[in-house]
Amino acid sequence: xxxxxxxxxPSANSPDSEFPLNNLPYGVxxxxxxxxxxxxxIGNRIVDVTGLEAAGLLRADPDAEVLDAxxxxxxxxxxxxVWATFRAALTAMLKADASDDAQDAITTYSVPMAGATLHLxxxxxxxxxxxxxxxxxxxxxxxxxxxxxxxxxxxxHMPIGYNGRASSVVVSGTDIRRPWGxxxxxxxxxxxxxxxxxxxxxxELGAIVGTASNRPLSVDQANANIFGYVLLNDWSARDIQAxxxxxxxxxxxxxxxxxxxxxxxxSAALIPFRTATPPREKPLLPHLADTTAMNHTITLSVTLxxxxxxxxxxxxxxxxxxxxxAHHTTSGCPMRAGDLLGSGTISGxxxxxxxxxxxxxxxxxxPFTLANGDxxxxxxxxxxxxxxxxxxxxxxxxxxxxxxxQILPAAKDPFQT
Amino acid sequence: xxxxxxxxxPSANSPDSEFPLNNLPYGVxxxxxxxxxxxxxIGNRIVDVTGLEAAGLLRADPDAEVLDAxxxxxxxxxxxxVWATFRAALTAMLKADASDDAQDAITTYSVPMAGATLHLxxxxxxxxxxxxxxxxxxxxxxxxxxxxxxxxxxxxHMPIGYNGRASSVVVSGTDIRRPWGxxxxxxxxxxxxxxxxxxxxxxELGAIVGTASNRPLSVDQANANIFGYVLLNDWSARDIQAxxxxxxxxxxxxxxxxxxxxxxxxSAALIPFRTATPPREKPLLPHLADTTAMNHTITLSVTLxxxxxxxxxxxxxxxxxxxxxAHHTTSGCPMRAGDLLGSGTISGxxxxxxxxxxxxxxxxxxPFTLANGDxxxxxxxxxxxxxxxxxxxxxxxxxxxxxxxQILPAAKDPFQT
Numbered sequence: 001x002x003x004x005x006x007x008x009x010p011s012a013n014s015p016d017s018e019f020p021l022n023n024l025p026y027g028v029x030x031x032x033x034x035x036x037x038x039x040x041x042i043g044n045r046i047v048d049v050t051g052l053e054a055a056g057l058l059r060a061d062p063d064a065e066v067l068d069a070x071x072x073x074x075x076x077x078x079x080x081x082v083w084a085t086f087r088a089a090l091t092a093m094l095k096a097d098a099s100d101d102a103q104d105a106i107t108t109y110s111v112p113m114a115g116a117t118l119h120l121x122x123x124x125x126x127x128x129x130x131x132x133x134x135x136x137x138x139x140x141x142x143x144x145x146x147x148x149x150x151x152x153x154x155x156x157h158m159p160i161g162y163n164g165r166a167s168s169v170v171v172s173g174t175d176i177r178r179p180w181g182x183x184x185x186x187x188x189x190x191x192x193x194x195x196x197x198x199x200x201x202x203x204e205l206g207a208i209v210g211t212a213s214n215r216p217l218s219v220d221q222a223n224a225n226i227f228g229y230v231l232l233n234d235w236s237a238r239d240i241q242a243x244x245x246x247x248x249x250x251x252x253x254x255x256x257x258x259x260x261x262x263x264x265x266x267s268a269a270l271i272p273f274r275t276a277t278p279p280r281e282k283p284l285l286p287h288l289a290d291t292t293a294m295n296h297t298i299t300l301s302v303t304l305x306x307x308x309x310x311x312x313x314x315x316x317x318x319x320x321x322x323x324x325x326a327h328h329t330t331s332g333c334p335m336r337a338g339d340l341l342g343s344g345t346i347s348g349x350x351x352x353x354x355x356x357x358x359x360x361x362x363x364x365x366x367p368f369t370l371a372n373g374d375x376x377x378x379x380x381x382x383x384x385x386x387x388x389x390x391x392x393x394x395x396x397x398x399x400x401x402x403x404x405x406q407i408l409p410a411a412k413d414p415f416q417t
Numbered sequence: 418x419x420x421x422x423x424x425x426x427p428s429a430n431s432p433d434s435e436f437p438l439n440n441l442p443y444g445v446x447x448x449x450x451x452x453x454x455x456x457x458x459i460g461n462r463i464v465d466v467t468g469l470e471a472a473g474l475l476r477a478d479p480d481a482e483v484l485d486a487x488x489x490x491x492x493x494x495x496x497x498x499v500w501a502t503f504r505a506a507l508t509a510m511l512k513a514d515a516s517d518d519a520q521d522a523i524t525t526y527s528v529p530m531a532g533a534t535l536h537l538x539x540x541x542x543x544x545x546x547x548x549x550x551x552x553x554x555x556x557x558x559x560x561x562x563x564x565x566x567x568x569x570x571x572x573x574h575m576p577i578g579y580n581g582r583a584s585s586v587v588v589s590g591t592d593i594r595r596p597w598g599x600x601x602x603x604x605x606x607x608x609x610x611x612x613x614x615x616x617x618x619x620x621e622l623g624a625i626v627g628t629a630s631n632r633p634l635s636v637d638q639a640n641a642n643i644f645g646y647v648l649l650n651d652w653s654a655r656d657i658q659a660x661x662x663x664x665x666x667x668x669x670x671x672x673x674x675x676x677x678x679x680x681x682x683x684s685a686a687l688i689p690f691r692t693a694t695p696p697r698e699k700p701l702l703p704h705l706a707d708t709t710a711m712n713h714t715i716t717l718s719v720t721l722x723x724x725x726x727x728x729x730x731x732x733x734x735x736x737x738x739x740x741x742x743a744h745h746t747t748s749g750c751p752m753r754a755g756d757l758l759g760s761g762t763i764s765g766x767x768x769x770x771x772x773x774x775x776x777x778x779x780x781x782x783x784p785f786t787l788a789n790g791d792x793x794x795x796x797x798x799x800x801x802x803x804x805x806x807x808x809x810x811x812x813x814x815x816x817x818x819x820x821x822x823q824i825l826p827a828a829k830d831p832f833q834t
Contacts, residue, residue, distance in 0.1 A: 248578065
């Protein structure tokens with residue numbers, strides 16, 4: 001467990017802040033009607049690193065202004081050495097013993113977080129969604145195939161995943177309109193086209209690929225190439241999914257929206273929270289085997305209209321993000337800066353640890369009750385769902401900012417402009 | 418059936434040319450060590466439209482030089498009206514009665530195709546692969562689930578598809594290295610990590626989305642928004658696929674490479690070849706129903722080391738590309754200029770009409786014999802596979818250029834740089 005690094009900026013030293021000097025997450029922000037700029041969260045402020053770079057006060061690349069962009073991709077692609085140097089330089093400017101010049105530079109090139117709008121922090125090159133949480137896979141498998149056949153035969157041997165839709169990724173706070181889709185209930189002969197009735201969340205951790213590659217990566221190489229992590233809500237239309245997913249997997253059920261947190265927590269900030277993956281029932285093939293501790297102890301929770309309905313931990317993932325990425329490259333699949341890998345729903349062993357409403361309501365059969373007496377099986381129009389994630393150090397905590405979305409009613413006529 | 422439009426360029430009038438004035442396909446080319454430029458194929462030449470635009474001799478957008486780019490995406494995004502105006506302007510410059518000035522401009526800004534290198538004609542935003550060929554779905558389903566359950570229950574109600582990997586898309590002529598992957602044969606207890614043993618092609622038509630949208634499109638709207646078509650070979654590792662695809666669909670089996678033809682044939686060029694989809698066993702829901710003829714009569718064939726091993730026709734597709742795109746948007750899935758939709762393998766009713774080696778060798782159980790006496794089940798190292806497509810008019814034909822790839826042996830150690 002590591003200690004708080006003191007900053008000269010008082011708000012960064014508050015134990016309640018998600019953004020101490022130990023974090024320094026990457027985001028993209030704007031103020032008033034200004035342009036989009038790269039920013040780093042610190043306490044209750046955002047450091048305008050695009051501005052610092054333009055003023056020559058902080059450089060990532062000696063040859064190009066990579067931060068003069070509304071996304072972090074160009075910076076990502078410079079690789080782990082540059083990320084480390086940049087982080088060290090920024091840390092020096094923000095530490096308690098920073099020079100007066102450094103403090104002046106930060107004061108000039110920073111804005112209050114309260115007045116800023118946060119945007120998608122990176123251009124999502126492609127989006128892959130894994131299924132790496134064992135409790136979730138077991139719960140869903142039990143519901144659909146019975147307890148005997150809950151886990152597919154391949155599940156203990158590799159991180160199962162599918163390609164998602166990068167265009168669906170939006171930043172926290174974006175409203176989500178309930179989708180239409182083709183649905184067929186088992187007691188009807190033919191499908192209908194109607195608004196989704198079983199709209200759901202999935203509580204996930206998202207890992208962001210830092211630099212491009214076009215050959216298989218070892219688990220260690222993959223680990224070194226993860227730029228950072230976001231919270232990720234993989235909105236899921238369960239009734240669309242049930243009808244469409246055989247034999248080629250989820251498609252329109254997952255294409256409406258995928259919400260991520262506005263801040264990318266650097267991999268470096270999470271090193272103190274590294275922990276091993278859970279015990280393995282079957283050994284992994286050597287190219288996927290655990291090398292060092294690559295999971296993270298991050299408490300995760302879900303709120304529905306502000307009320308906590310579930311909590312779990314990222315250490316439940318059976319496959320670390322590094323193992324997911326390594327598997328992703330086995331075929332020689334080219335990866336690019338800004339590829340986003342969702343972990344799959346992270347549930348835990350108890351009912352309160354379930355990271356989706358599908359699990360919390362056991363396929364809709366066991367409605368759960370909210371504090372105000374209302375019940376839920378799936379999401380209702382007007383509901384606001386939020387994910388939260390915290391890694392707790394000594395006297396500090398690391399956060400991602402909120403990962404929130406409110407559900408708007410389905411369009412009356414989806415084809416009407 | 419439409420007639421050849423005569424050009425003043427003799428090679429464009431040859432009945433053997435794939436690139437008569439009726440075609441005018443979009444490509445990206447370079448000569449010697451020059452930069453990548455947008456080009457249009459005509460006869461045995463490539464018109465340098467980037468050069469024509471820079472010289473003020475041909476404009477797509479009055480406000481911006483959209484062709485000053487190594488891809489057609491910016492042009493695509495201007496929409497169908499601009500595509501039509503541009504096509505008309507270029508046709509006027511190339512027609513038999515073109516002015517001397519027009520002929521001079523074309524002569525100055527064109528290069529012999531023989532000396533040019535062709536590149537990926539567009540930036541693939543995202544890649545989706547459908548499964549819209551009924552004979553293929555029936556053949557594969559029969560092999561895997563028996564003739565009784567060949568077609569999944571949803572198949573006759575909507576175009577089944579999955580998200581593929583855009584980063585895997587390469588232009589014709591790119592060598593393809595046999596992938597490694599996790600494999601498990603039914604008679605082994607545990608999987609192994611080894612080179613793919615059942616590497617295959619899929620003969621497909623690819624449709625390219627022209628402009629962005631973020632709401633459901635009707636079939637007619639989708640149809641109007643298809644910029645053009647390419648030939649597409651969805652290289653497939655059948656043994657990787659068999660072990661990984663349950664329950665979330667194909668992933669690494671399809672991620673090694675996807676080869677497309679170098680030329681995008683404009684939707685407008687294929688209008689004379691429009692034809693209806695095959696008769697429907699069950700009526701489609703209204704939002705997916707056929708409106709006008711949206712399939713195309715395009716003869717398609719596969720050669721292995723130059724020998725034709727299969728031929729079929731794009732009119733076999735049970736769902737047109739417009740229906741695929743319409744279904745793709747039902748959930749509100751945002752689409753972008755440059756999204757690529759593979760049709761799925763197009764097979765026909767007879768054995769010679771099968772568009773994959775999986776079907777031609779019936780899962781490897783029925784090797785087929787080549788002219789030189791060799792047999793094949795799946796692809797062997799060194800094999801060159803090519804797709805060909807032709808739409809035949811009166812005195813002319815429309816082609817896509819080749820869609821070719823040679824298979825290199827798997828890496829000895831895939832983790833070695």
